[in-house]
Amino acid sequence: MTTLPPALSDWFAAKGWTQHPHQLDMLVRSGDPATLLIAPTGGGKTLAGFLPTLAELGPNPSPGLHTLYVSPLKALTADIRRNLRTPIEGAGLQIRVEDRTGDTSHTQRRRQRADPPHILLTTPESLALLLSYEDAPRIFAGLQRVIVDEIHALAESKRGDQLTLQLARLQSLNPNLRRIGLSATVENPPALARFLAPESTILQADPGPDPDISMLETEAPPPWSGGGGRYAIPAILNEITRHRTTLIFHNTRAQAELFFHDLWLQNSESLPIGIHHGSLSREQRDRVEQAMTAGALRAVVCTGSLDLGIDWGDVDLVIQVGAPKNVKRLVQRIGRANHRYNAPSKALLVPANRFEVVECHAALDAVRAHTLDGEPRGPGPRDVLCQHILATACAGPFEADALHAEVTTAGPYSLLTKAEFEACLDFVATGGYALKAYDRWQRLKLTNGRWHLRDPRAAALIRQNLGTILDIDTLKVRLRNHGTPLGEVEEDFAATLTPGDTFLIGGQIVRYEGLRELTVEVSRAPGRDPKVAVFSGTKFATSTLLTDRILEIFQQDRWPDLPAHTASWLARQREVSRLPDPHSLLLESFPHDGREHLVVYGFSGRNAQQTLGLLLTKQMESQGLAPLGFVATDYATLIWGLDPVTDPAPIFDPGTLRAGLESWLSGNAVMKRTFRASAIIAGLIERSNQGRRKTGRQATFSSDILYDTLRKYDPDHLLLQITREEAMRGLIDFSRIETLLARVGSRIDLKRLPRVTPLAAPLFFEPGRIPVQGEGRDRLASEAARTLMEAAGLA
């Protein structure tokens, strides 16, 4: 065990600060190669991670990088730097702590490379850049420790996959490197420990008291369908007045905007309330964050942009509006209330509709039972590996076998075969095309058994494209004649606006005036009903854990824990039809309003239910059942058409569904979007940055063209394989359909009923109905062209 420098112990003692048991444990284990510390928010987790470093460095350390700290948020690195400097400066230790992110100045970065601090705080993207320099071995020469903060959040994305490859690289440079992972919310500690390092131990701190969590009681019952929870605004305002500071979480930015707008209309006491989400301008978010830190706000309406981040000690209530979709995210959000150790966090759930009452109830049970969800992520994505190979080549020549061996020490890539690695290397070096066109112009060349960049000048361009975070193309929104930035909207959304359209941003209703030099110009339009409020943003699918729990709740004889309105709704469904169960697939078929309807209670999450809708309507089309459209939720797909389905077996045949998927995928927009993301990460196309976009002409062309070209001339290309894998587990989520079909086998239960059932009724109010039609897009465009020509008097 290492001990703290006496000056530091004395300083802690003078402050009256005693160490938590898990902080002492970290000192005891300081020699272990890898430790995953799981401790609740407010438990001094980050300091626990740094104590071994402070002990080893001592009062007068010799120069050189000793500890690297990696966090998913830039804001967190700046916050940690401040927090760490207090004891270091207080105890008079000569330890240099600096952060290095995208915001760090060019001079500062150059200096850090020449003379690294003892402790460097950074993000995976900045680390990727550092490791790609020729002098990386020198910079990291003396590195002893790596601390990965909020490791559970990183482990869910490609940023984490990239980080594990970087850790493997660092370990090769410094075989004695020790790793520490820090996390508060972990569903599967052994899996996360393997993600941190091939062999790591788990240290579980006292989890503290259970959160005080319940459903918000409202006078009005929730509506049958829809989202946003606006029916609960009076009760929510009442809770805000009874607490110091409340965070009100929403699942989407659009819902946050609509809710905030209505909240203001009913805020008769003029309580100071702000809004915070990722589409607002940096200035606006900074203002809210500062007001929050200063304790000037009573509530903030927010989205996932506040899931992680700096401590705001004053928050004493968290309200989650809408079903949480995912228990882990809920627990994380609850943790935002009360950052004091050993004090329970307080949270209220507000279901947005009747179905969500059941889901919120299932989520409450899961939190109380300490079960967390999390789908295993599967093997490490190969587009990230391609980027890593490219970045490694920027740092200097490498041997293929050695790099393959190194890569397989990274958890997500431990099962990567030699052949898979070679395919990625071939893609990076030659493009990996069936037509070997680039013999002369390979990116990487093999000389004396080592791979290196053909043209060393290419390194600069490669470095610009490192990282796995992809910015969606957005346009700034400004007030006309004022220039005040309000935020950003996605380019696709901006393209749908015509002058006069109104939308909500930053809680204001604005009128679209026009597009000027890549900026959306708007004017204020108070009092008008916003016609449009769309940010496509993230749409979460409900986790398997939650849908399973909902199916369990359905199996109860009675529902004494549920509100009466919901319990009687379920009872009525049992009377006229039956409730879905985990062992079979319930289908309901009934006529309504002159159309035949089929409801598929797959409980597979929104994305999979949507894919199911597309595939089933395709089957029905070929069977001559004339489907007209469908709509999908997290729980069910409703299909309407001209003829009833009488025999479900042929349309649910897994083989036929899979074949249908293949042909449908070919021209699908989801696939093109997924391809674009993987093509950027793997280094096939460059990020479009704002500066270059302005020059306009011939600079960029659509990645859709590359996708179509590859599909036509090189259908087995590595990037198409990667795209398929990604889409299968992401937006198309066919894996959950496979799971469903495997689980129910032949137990497909079709109930023919005379009319709409209670469980099906809310589906009729769902937005996002998708028409089934052939050349719909062309027809719309012709229509639009004709209207424009007529308006111009040219028809």
Added chain:
Amino acid sequence: MPKPVGACARGETNACAKHSIFSPPLAASPPPGHTSAMHHALFFHGETLHLLPSGALSWPARRLLAVSDLHFGKSERLARRGGSLLPPYETLATLEKLDRDLEATSADTVICLGDSFDDLAAADGIDETSRLWLARLIAGRDWTWITGNHDPGPIEIGGSHRAQLHLAPFTFRHIAEPAERAEISGHYHPKARLAGRSRPCFLADAARMILPAYGAYTGGLHSGHAALTALMALDALAILTGSRALAIPMPR
């Protein structure tokens, strides 16, 4: 006096072209009716021109096809300069499209309006399959390469080379000249947005027509860009390419 520019009724349909003996190995047979009813017919300085959804311009009376900015060898040039290794199929894709348009229109005169090759080295670097395919397309046709800004010099691949070409009543050149009339040019890669999607487009007013880029990997310049709004009259049309040619007032 009738306006020289205006949409007229959709023209006669071409008989489905027979499969050429020059058909290259990779060419798919043209989809039925590919260019026939899907083009936009335009009456321009006394002549009927067909603006094809592929981005080619057909002058049926002269059995002439004009295309612009083919940018053959673009992916090779990017690779040579140490950039991305794009799928090396754009030359094949462009040739396939050109082959289909030539068959469908039975053109025996072809004008390429410049920037046909991404640069001189790209013309040398073109692979054997593409070179033979191009030679087969040129054989038996009156083929003119107009000089562009990307490919200023002559190319050892057949056809004749000119800075510009006059075929009454039209002048064909690479970059539009503001004072010119009855001019057909390329260079700008114009595109315009309709129903939320941006597509390459023709621009046409009383004085001139600008063709979209025909090459597979070519970006575009929005019709609202100052360079284009300065050049085109207020009543100009944009004719969008895609699965069918669609005319709209030129977005500014």
